[in-house]
Amino acid sequence: MSSSEERKLILKSSDNEEFVVKESSAVQCLTIKNLVEDRCVSDPIPLANVDSKILALVIEFMEKHAETTLSNSEKKEFDVEFVKKPFDDLLELILAANYLDFRELMDVLCNTCAKQMENWSVEEVREKFNIQNDYTVEEEKAARAENPWAFE
Amino acid sequence: MEDLPPPLLLEILSRLGDSEDLARCRVASKTLNSIARDIRSINLQCSYDRYTKSRSPHTRSSITPFKEIFIKLISNLEIVESVSMGVEKPLRYGAYDDTEDEESDLYLSDETFSMEWLPKVCRELKSISISDFWVQSCWRRSDVLSVISSHCLNLSDLDVKNAWLSVDGLNPMPNLTSLTLEFIRLDDEDLNKINESFPSLQDLNLIGVGGLREPRIHLMHLKTCQCIVSNAPNSLAIIAPNLVKLKLVCVKPKLLLIETPLLSDLHLSIETAGNFKVKNLHDLRKLHLESAGLRNLLGTFPFGKTVRNLTVVSTRWEVPVGISKSTFELLLNVFPNVSSLTLTPGAWSEFETYPGLGGLESRHQMKELKIITAYLTVNDIEMTISTVFSILENCPKLSDMALLIHRDVVSNVTNNLISRCMAHCSRIRWKWGLWKEETKDAWITDGI
Numbered sequence: 001m002s003s004s005e006e007r008k009l010i011l012k013s014s015d016n017e018e019f020v021v022k023e024s025s026a027v028q029c030l031t032i033k034n035l036v037e038d039r040c041v042s043d044p045i046p047l048a049n050v051d052s053k054i055l056a057l058v059i060e061f062m063e064k065h066a067e068t069t070l071s072n073s074e075k076k077e078f079d080v081e082f083v084k085k086p087f088d089d090l091l092e093l094i095l096a097a098n099y100l101d102f103r104e105l106m107d108v109l110c111n112t113c114a115k116q117m118e119n120w121s122v123e124e125v126r127e128k129f130n131i132q133n134d135y136t137v138e139e140e141k142a143a144r145a146e147n148p149w150a151f152e
Numbered sequence: 153m154e155d156l157p158p159p160l161l162l163e164i165l166s167r168l169g170d171s172e173d174l175a176r177c178r179v180a181s182k183t184l185n186s187i188a189r190d191i192r193s194i195n196l197q198c199s200y201d202r203y204t205k206s207r208s209p210h211t212r213s214s215i216t217p218f219k220e221i222f223i224k225l226i227s228n229l230e231i232v233e234s235v236s237m238g239v240e241k242p243l244r245y246g247a248y249d250d251t252e253d254e255e256s257d258l259y260l261s262d263e264t265f266s267m268e269w270l271p272k273v274c275r276e277l278k279s280i281s282i283s284d285f286w287v288q289s290c291w292r293r294s295d296v297l298s299v300i301s302s303h304c305l306n307l308s309d310l311d312v313k314n315a316w317l318s319v320d321g322l323n324p325m326p327n328l329t330s331l332t333l334e335f336i337r338l339d340d341e342d343l344n345k346i347n348e349s350f351p352s353l354q355d356l357n358l359i360g361v362g363g364l365r366e367p368r369i370h371l372m373h374l375k376t377c378q379c380i381v382s383n384a385p386n387s388l389a390i391i392a393p394n395l396v397k398l399k400l401v402c403v404k405p406k407l408l409l410i411e412t413p414l415l416s417d418l419h420l421s422i423e424t425a426g427n428f429k430v431k432n433l434h435d436l437r438k439l440h441l442e443s444a445g446l447r448n449l450l451g452t453f454p455f456g457k458t459v460r461n462l463t464v465v466s467t468r469w470e471v472p473v474g475i476s477k478s479t480f481e482l483l484l485n486v487f488p489n490v491s492s493l494t495l496t497p498g499a500w501s502e503f504e505t506y507p508g509l510g511g512l513e514s515r516h517q518m519k520e521l522k523i524i525t526a527y528l529t530v531n532d533i534e535m536t537i538s539t540v541f542s543i544l545e546n547c548p549k550l551s552d553m554a555l556l557i558h559r560d561v562v563s564n565v566t567n568n569l570i571s572r573c574m575a576h577c578s579r580i581r582w583k584w585g586l587w588k589e590e591t592k593d594a595w596i597t598d599g600i
Binding site for chain 2: 126139146
């Protein structure tokens, strides 16, 4: 297969930046794959929920994992480095991977987040996920009392 | 930043390795609390910290007993599909102050304890993993296998470590596809009960299982198997018509029988083979051979023609006698179609001293070699270099050479070796690395 036969797609981020990718890499995202198979591909493909910073990262992962010359262990080594990002970025990538239906990326990201959450305190969970505490003071006390062993 | 919707939060929470982290998440917000109820797995490990606090008179009363926590977790969930309980690493092996622990608070394979929780969740339970506290479990024989087999009809994965298991009252479990027994004393000398009760097994791991006398694995659906046994068993037989991957580590069985016609990946580590019977390995592609009696073993191995990927580990230096062939020549005789060869330190040293490369015969034998990986000790740089150069000369199809140099070799010697090799032959893709015993291999990308 010569490079002139490689079909390319143009992906456009929410902030109007365009990225050229190989169709063979992009179809790892089922959302894009469905568009291609249904022949509904506009040029460029607008991705309203993904900004350029995140889209660039998704494309980096996508292209690495599409490379047939790399072994599984080389891809794993790449993944280890890829996920060394601030927690916020990982969450944004999860939202993008979900929107694009990119299972492999989802798995790597979710496993990483779960691993990082080891031994987090309640306050850390709230802060890192940007979650409001919707318990009243009494309710929270009761919730803690349900599993006191986790706070020993 | 947009907040994560509940289904994505569930994706992350369901991968949390410890139910203790999940318990804290439940206190973070009502949303997380309700999502947590949909999680179907329990993962509870007893940390060394918890153990020491439960033993110290000051903190003893403020620590919830481990088993009580587990029962509480079981009662919190609607559906439980996977259970994993155990003791953390420092508690698994090593010396403790109380080597005689009469308590049973961490005796996890206790059948009485299992009766407290198994019946409640057995209907949907698919996977059980118990890593017991050896100090409390090694002197108590457990009937937990009987309890599990009579309740958990949908179980597909079972993993038990560090326990003494009886097979009395073990009922057939036709849905079990994966079984791991690690550091277990098993009262099933010849594995008859195991074969009988788990007929659908596809993956079997017996690692450090004691109590075996003449173990015989006879399973029709087995695809992958790991069998690591001590010197104790007299004989070992593996009869598995669908087995594709086998790792077998044994010492000196008087009889070793392997009947696995579809095997394609074999890792065999054996000190000396007494009576070694292998039947029909016509699909063998990948072979890792480790032995102190490598030359003898090679002599009795008739199925080398299909092997493409070969790793050789020689645990004892063997000097060829008189005009007999070098180990390397023997290897290429038995495995003429190898395209990827890995030589570990002993094997490479042997090869350096007795290369036996010369003459048309050898040329013919190495024609398929494409990739060589070798672990070098470089005791004499000129010898190493001349060995490398002669390989290059004798292997026309060679495209990759990956050489790892021992970390203790002086760096200017290493640099010298690397630059001379790379200068000598540019058509080869060179890959360089460093190795040392008990340390992970490290690769440098393109030399220094």
